[in-house]
Amino acid sequence: MRVNLHIDGAEAVAEIDRPGESLLSTLRDRLGLTGSKNACEQGECGSCTVLLDGAPVCACLVATAQCEGREVKTVVGAVPRPVRDAFVQCGAVQCGFCTPGLLVAVADLLDREPDPSDPEIREALAGNLCRCTGYEKIIDAVHTAAATLAGEPR
Amino acid sequence: MPDPATTPGPQDRPVAGPAPGRSDTAARIRDGAPQSEKDASSAPDHDAVRPTRGSGRLIGGTGRVPSGTVGQSPIRPESEAKVNGAFDYASDLAFPDMLWGNTLRSPHPRALIRSIDTAAALALPGVAAVLTAADVPGKLHYGLIEADQPVLAPDQVNYQGEPVAIVAAETLDLARRAADLVTVDYEVLEPRCDADEAAAAGEYFRYQPVRIGDPDTAGAAVVVAREYEVGMQDQAPLGPESGVAVPVEGGLVLHVATQWLHSDLDQIAPCLGLEPERLHLSMAGIGGAFGAREDLSVQIHMAMLAMRTGRPVKMMYDRAESFLGHVHRHPARMRYEHGADADGRLVYVKARIVLDGGAYASTTEAVVGNAASLAVGPYNVEHVSVDAWGARTNNPPCGAMRGFGGVQTCFAYESQMDALADALGLDPREIRRRNALARGDKLITGQVVDAYDPDEAPAGQPFSPLRDLLDRFDGIPVPPVPAGRDIVELPGGTGNTTHGEGVRRGVGYGVGLKNICYSEGFDDYSTAHVRLELGGPEHGGEPVAYLHTAAAEVGQGHWNLQQQIARTELGVEHVVLLPNDTRAGSAGSSSASRQSYMTGGAVKAACEAVRELWRDRDLADGPIEATRVFRHRATKPMDPVTGQGESHVQLALCVHRATVDVDVELGLVKVVDLTCVQDVGKALNPVALEGQIHGGTAQGLGLAVMEEIVTDAGRVRNASFTDYLIPTILDMPPMRLRIVENADPDAPYGLRGAGEPPTLSSTPAIVAAIRDATGLPLARVPVRPEHLTVGRPS
Numbered sequence: 041m042r043v044n045l046h047i048d049g050a051e052a053v054a055e056i057d058r059p060g061e062s063l064l065s066t067l068r069d070r071l072g073l074t075g076s077k078n079a080c081e082q083g084e085c086g087s088c089t090v091l092l093d094g095a096p097v098c099a100c101l102v103a104t105a106q107c108e109g110r111e112v113k114t115v116v117g118a119v120p121r122p123v124r125d126a127f128v129q130c131g132a133v134q135c136g137f138c139t140p141g142l143l144v145a146v147a148d149l150l151d152r153e154p155d156p157s158d159p160e161i162r163e164a165l166a167g168n169l170c171r172c173t174g175y176e177k178i179i180d181a182v183h184t185a186a187a188t189l190a191g192e193p194r
Numbered sequence: 195m196p197d198p199a200t201t202p203g204p205q206d207r208p209v210a211g212p213a214p215g216r217s218d219t220a221a222r223i224r225d226g227a228p229q230s231e232k233d234a235s236s237a238p239d240h241d242a243v244r245p246t247r248g249s250g251r252l253i254g255g256t257g258r259v260p261s262g263t264v265g266q267s268p269i270r271p272e273s274e275a276k277v278n279g280a281f282d283y284a285s286d287l288a289f290p291d292m293l294w295g296n297t298l299r300s301p302h303p304r305a306l307i308r309s310i311d312t313a314a315a316l317a318l319p320g321v322a323a324v325l326t327a328a329d330v331p332g333k334l335h336y337g338l339i340e341a342d343q344p345v346l347a348p349d350q351v352n353y354q355g356e357p358v359a360i361v362a363a364e365t366l367d368l369a370r371r372a373a374d375l376v377t378v379d380y381e382v383l384e385p386r387c388d389a390d391e392a393a394a395a396g397e398y399f400r401y402q403p404v405r406i407g408d409p410d411t412a413g414a415a416v417v418v419a420r421e422y423e424v425g426m427q428d429q430a431p432l433g434p435e436s437g438v439a440v441p442v443e444g445g446l447v448l449h450v451a452t453q454w455l456h457s458d459l460d461q462i463a464p465c466l467g468l469e470p471e472r473l474h475l476s477m478a479g480i481g482g483a484f485g486a487r488e489d490l491s492v493q494i495h496m497a498m499l500a501m502r503t504g505r506p507v508k509m510m511y512d513r514a515e516s517f518l519g520h521v522h523r524h525p526a527r528m529r530y531e532h533g534a535d536a537d538g539r540l541v542y543v544k545a546r547i548v549l550d551g552g553a554y555a556s557t558t559e560a561v562v563g564n565a566a567s568l569a570v571g572p573y574n575v576e577h578v579s580v581d582a583w584g585a586r587t588n589n590p591p592c593g594a595m596r597g598f599g600g601v602q603t604c605f606a607y608e609s610q611m612d613a614l615a616d617a618l619g620l621d622p623r624e625i626r627r628r629n630a631l632a633r634g635d636k637l638i639t640g641q642v643v644d645a646y647d648p649d650e651a652p653a654g655q656p657f658s659p660l661r662d663l664l665d666r667f668d669g670i671p672v673p674p675v676p677a678g679r680d681i682v683e684l685p686g687g688t689g690n691t692t693h694g695e696g697v698r699r700g701v702g703y704g705v706g707l708k709n710i711c712y713s714e715g716f717d718d719y720s721t722a723h724v725r726l727e728l729g730g731p732e733h734g735g736e737p738v739a740y741l742h743t744a745a746a747e748v749g750q751g752h753w754n755l756q757q758q759i760a761r762t763e764l765g766v767e768h769v770v771l772l773p774n775d776t777r778a779g780s781a782g783s784s785s786a787s788r789q790s791y792m793t794g795g796a797v798k799a800a801c802e803a804v805r806e807l808w809r810d811r812d813l814a815d816g817p818i819e820a821t822r823v824f825r826h827r828a829t830k831p832m833d834p835v836t837g838q839g840e841s842h843v844q845l846a847l848c849v850h851r852a853t854v855d856v857d858v859e860l861g862l863v864k865v866v867d868l869t870c871v872q873d874v875g876k877a878l879n880p881v882a883l884e885g886q887i888h889g890g891t892a893q894g895l896g897l898a899v900m901e902e903i904v905t906d907a908g909r910v911r912n913a914s915f916t917d918y919l920i921p922t923i924l925d926m927p928p929m930r931l932r933i934v935e936n937a938d939p940d941a942p943y944g945l946r947g948a949g950e951p952p953t954l955s956s957t958p959a960i961v962a963a964i965r966d967a968t969g970l971p972l973a974r975v976p977v978r979p980e981h982l983t984v985g986r987p988s
C-alpha cells in the first residue's frame with residue numbers, strides 16, 4: 041500500500057506492507073526520519089509526539105494507512121526557533137531522548153496559549169515523560185520561550 | 195584491528211585524530227566554542243595556511259581567560275543536535291544491508307531446557323540466522339564482576355526473560371515472528387523467589403557483616419525496632435537498549451550505548467572467541483542510563499548474529515523487553531534496631547539487610563558492600579552489628595541503579611532516626627544534628643571522615659558537614675498552604691477527587707550519604723588524551739584542543755564539562771571532542787557519580803601536562819599532546835568478618851525536606867515542595883548540577899510513591915509504562931535548591947560527586963512527610979494508596 045504524506049514541508053511516499061504499521065515506524069524505519077523517538081510505542085511516553093494536520097498525536101498510535109494526504113510535522117518542522125533555544129539555554133535537555141516529543145508538545149501549547157501558567161504547562165505536558173530532568177528546567181524553558189515569542193512579531 | 199574508517203557509518207565519524215575538514219554532524223556538535231558557534235567544519239584542515247599571531251602569545255598558554263570555563267554553565271556541545279532531531283541515539287542507527295535481531299526469552303522463572311527446535315524459524319523466508327547456546331563462539335558466560343550469566347541459556351533458565359535464542363532477519367517484524375517460531379521444550383521447576391529463605395539456605399552472592407563495640411550489652415534509654423521493605427525499582431531510561439554490530443575486515447565494529455565501553459569490550463571479546471584487538475567499540479547516542487546500561491544487553495547477541503551472517507545486525511528492545519532485558523534496583527527487606535540515650539544520641543544499631551540479587555551476580559557484590567558500609571548513615575554510633583546479604587533467587591537479576599545500595603538502607607536508617615525523634619519528642623533535624631558525623635569521626639567501617647575544608651567550624655568544634663547542611667534549612671521556610679488553591683493542585687489533581695476535605699499536610703526530612711567513585715580496593719582509573727594544535731581558518735588560526743576519552747555522556751553533561759576543563763587549563767576557546775571509543779584508554783564507568791571526578795581529573799591532568807610542554811614550545815612548530823591516567827586515592831577491601839577498612843574514596847551528603855498533601859480518605863499523595871541542600875564540593879557547571887539534583891530527586895520521588903516492578907512467583911507483572919509508573923510533570927513539585935560548596939581538597943577542583951545523593955535522600959523525606967500527615971508508620975516503599983487507607987487510625 042502506498043501512502044502520500046507531507047512531512048515537515050516535503051512530500052514523501054511510503055510503501056507499507058502491513059495495514060497496522062504506525063506512523064512512527066514509517067517515519068523512523070521506512071523513511072529514515074529518526075527525529076521522533078520511540079521510548080514505549082504504546083502511547084505512554086510522548087517521545088514520538090508529532091503534529092498531524094496541526095494536532096498533537098502520539099505517532100506510535102496512529103496508523104500510517106490513515107494518513108494519506110495529511111500533513112505531519114515533527115521536531116524538524118513543528119518547533120519555532122525560540123522554543124529550541126529556550127530548551128538549550130535553560131538546561132532542559134539532558135539525555136535528550138524526550139526532547140523532540142516535548143518540543144512538539146510545547147510548540148503546540150504556545151500556539152494555543154502564548155503565556156501559559158505553571159499549572160497549564162504541567163497539564164499540557166503531562167503526557168510527555170522525561171526521566172532525566174525532573175521537569176523543573178523544562179518549565180523554565182517554556183516560560184522563556186513564551187517570553188521570547190511574545191517579543192517577536194507573530 | 196578492524197579499521198573503523200572503512201566501516202560504513204550512519205555518518206562518517208572521525209575516530210581517532212582529526213579528519214579532514216568537512217561537514218560532520220558528530221564532530222560539529224562536539225565542537226567546543228562555548229556559545230552557539232557551530233562551524234560547518236570543526237575538524238582542522240591540515241593544509242590550510244595557519245596565521246600565527248606572534249609566537250609569544252602562543253607559548254605556554256594564551257594568557258586569556260576564555261568563556262565557558264569551570265564554574266560557568268556554557269551550552270552543551272550536543273544540545274543543538276538534540277533539539278533538532280539530528281542527534282543519533284543507538285536506536286536511530288541504520289546501515290546498508292542491515293539485518294534486525296530479536297531475542298527469544300524464557301517465559302519461566304526457572305526451568306530445564308530439554309530441547310530447542312529452530313527448524314520452523316529458519317524455514318521462514320527472510321530469516322538469516324537462528325542461534326542458541328550451542329552457537330556461542332567462545333566463553334558461555336559473562337558478567338561485570340563474576341562471569342556467571344549465560345550468553346544464551348545452555349540447559350537451564352533461572353529467571354523470566356532469560357535469553358534462550360536469537361534471530362536475525364530482514365526486518366524487525368520478521369525477526370520477531372521467527373523468534374516466536376522457535377520451540378523450546380521446558381521442564382518447569384519451582385522457582386526460589388524469597389530472598390530471606392535463599393540467604394538462610396546459603397544462596398547468596400555476598401554476605402558482609404560490620405561489627406564494632408558490643409550492641410548487645412550497650413544500654414539504651416529508648417529503643418526502636420522496625421522492619422522495612424523497598425520494592426524493585428527500574429531505571430527506565432527513555433532510550434531503549436539498542437546497538438548495531440558491523441562486520442569489517444578482521445573483526446567487528448560495535449556501535450553501542452553503554453556506560454563503560456572497556457568493560458563491555460572485556461566481557462564481549464571472550465564470548466565471541468575474538469582477541470579484543472579485533473573489536474572496535476564506538477559509542478552511540480545514549481538515551482539515559484541510571485545504571486541500566488552497566489550490564490550487557492544486546493552487545494554479544496548482535497555481534498554473534500553479525501559474525502554468523504556477515505552483515506550488519508541491529509538489535510533494539512521494545513519497552514516490555516527493556517524491562518526484562520536489564521537489571522533493576524535490588525528490592526530489600528531490612529530489620530533495624532536503634533538504641534539511643536535520653537538525649538537522642540545513638541548508643542547502638544543492629545541491622546539485618548537482605549537484598550535480592552535475583553538470578554545472576556551482576557554487581558550485587560558491590561551493592562552489598564555499599565549497603566553494609568553505609569548502613570547507619572552519616573551518624574556517630576559506637577556499637578554496631580550489621581549483617582548484609584545479596585541473595586540469589588529466581589527473580590529478575592538486580593544490579594546498578596543510581597544510589598547503588600545506598601538507597602535501600604537510607605530509607606531504613608532515616609525512618610529509624612524519625613522514629614527515635616518521635617519517641618523522644620525531638621525535632622527531626624535536631625536528632626540528626628546531635629548524631630551528625632564531624633571531621634575526624636569514624637564511619638562504622640572505621641574510616642575517618644576527612645577531606646573537608648574548612649577544618650574547623652566557627653565554634654571551634656570539628657566541622658560537621660551534615661550539621662552545616664541541616665542548619666541551612668533555618669533560612670528556608672516551609673511553603674505555606676496557599677489560600678484558594680486550584681483543585682488541580684490538590685491530591686488527585688485533575689481527577690477532581692476532593693475539594694480539600696480530608697487533605698492533610700505533612701513535612702519530613704531525609705539525609706543521604708553516598709560514597710563517590712568505586713570502593714573496596716577497586717583499581718578505579720580514567721584516561722584522557724589531549725592534543726593541542728593550531729587551528730585552520732575556521733578556528734581563526736587559534737589553538738584548538740582535541741580531547742579523546744572513552745567516557746560515556748549519558749545525559750549528565752560530561753562532554754560539556756570536559757570542554758570547560760580544557761578551556762580552563764589551556765586558556766583556549768576551541769575544544770573539540772573526538773568520538774568516544776575503545777581506541778581511547780578506559781575511562782571507567784559513568785556511574786557511582788564518578789565521571790566528573792575521574793575523567794574530569796584525567797582531562798585536567800592531561801591538559802596540565804600539555805600546558806607544561808607548551809611553555810617551552812611554539813605551537814607553530816607542531817601539535818603538543820599528552821595522555822594521562824588519573825586515579826583517585828587507594829581504598830581497601832572491607833574486612834570479611836568485621837567490615838572494617840578505609841573502603842571509600844569520597845563521601846557526599848544531601849538533605850531533602852519534603853512537603854506533602856495527603857488525601858487521607860482516598861490515599862492520594864501530592865508532593866507540593868521538595869527543598870534540597872546538597873554539598874557538591876565545587877559547582878563545576880551550575881545548570882548541569884541543578885539538573886542532576888532535580889533528576890535524582892525525581893527518581894527518589896518515584897520510589898517513594900509509585901515506582902515498583904511487581905513480581906509474582908518470579909514473573910514480572912508490569913513491564914510497560916502503562917503499569918510501571920514514573921513521575922510525570924504533574925507529579926513533580928517545584929524544587930528549591932541550596933547548593934553548598936564544602937570543597938574536598940583531594941578531588942579535582944574540590945568537587946564531590948553529585949548525581950546520586952539526591953536519589954537517596956528524597957525518598958525518606960517524602961515518606962517522613964506522609965507519616966507526618968497521616969500518623970501511619972509506613973515501613974515500605976513505594977507507598978501505595980491502600981497503605982494509607984486500609985487500617986488507618988480513625
Ligand code: FES
Pocket residue numbers: 077078079080081082083084085086087088089098099100101
Ligand atoms: S513512543 Fe509513542 S508514546 Fe511512547
Ligand code: FES
Pocket residue numbers: 132133134135136137138139169170171172173432481482749
Ligand atoms: S532529558 Fe533524558 S528523558 Fe528527558
